[in-house]
Amino acid sequence: MQHRSSRESPAGASHETSTLFTAMSPRSDKVIVLRRLLAERFPATRPPAARRVVATGVAPIDARLGGGLATGALTELVSLVPSAGNQLALGSMLAATREACQRVALIDAAGTFDLEGFDDDSLAHLVWVRCGSLAESWRAVDLAARDPNYRVVVLDLRGFSVRELQRTRDAVWVRLQRAAEQADTALAVQTTAAVVPNAGARLLFPEPLADDAFLHPRTDLCTDVVVERQRFRIVHEAVG
Secondary structure, eight states: OOOOOTTOOOTTHHHHHHHHHHHTSTTOHHHHHHHHHHHHHOGGGSOOOEEOEEOOSOHHHHHHTTSSEETTEEEEEEESSTTSSHHHHHHHHHHHHHHTTOEEEEEETTSOOOOTTOOTGGGTTEEEEEOSSHHHHHHHHHHHHTOTTEEEEEEEOTTSOHHHHHTSOHHHHHHHHHHHHHHTOEEEEEESSOOOTTOSEEEEEOSOOOTTGGGSOHHHHTTTOOOEEEEEOOEEOOOO
């Protein structure tokens, strides 16, 4: 048996090697086509698209989100403790969108939304959907997220256990994200633990408001909300 030295090359090897490198050259048509196919097959490898924002009217939240809720993306708002200001943030956002003449859909999965403190005019732009089950909530939010008439869609899941929400298939979240992208809608998900795997941004509400907080006007409380940013993967649209 003969062993060929690594320094020895068979006849014609130089030509074959040259041909191989030419075929795999960055300028080769085959490489260009391959790169295009990979970009289409794996869109996550593309640079993130720029997004517009919808202000919530709560300064600590808007500051950590680069101005507000991003359209075309999922933003998770996690209440780690009761009375942390999530409901306050929702009320403030409803006031801000009402002033801006923007429609909002609220998918109230467990019937936690409280109408107290709101008059009819302040909710004239709101479509409130109270659901009887988690499955019904998924169907409702899927329809709302695909409707370009809504600037913001809020999915409130705080009435369900973390274990139940963690059993949600990733495909459900991906479907919602794609729907928000197509309709250019800001989709906010309210939870009590981080359960949205593809959230573009995630804010934590770790501390409760003061005991006498609800004795004060909502506008005075907006600056008292304690918010921590755990994730932020959104590129906002440049202004100007």
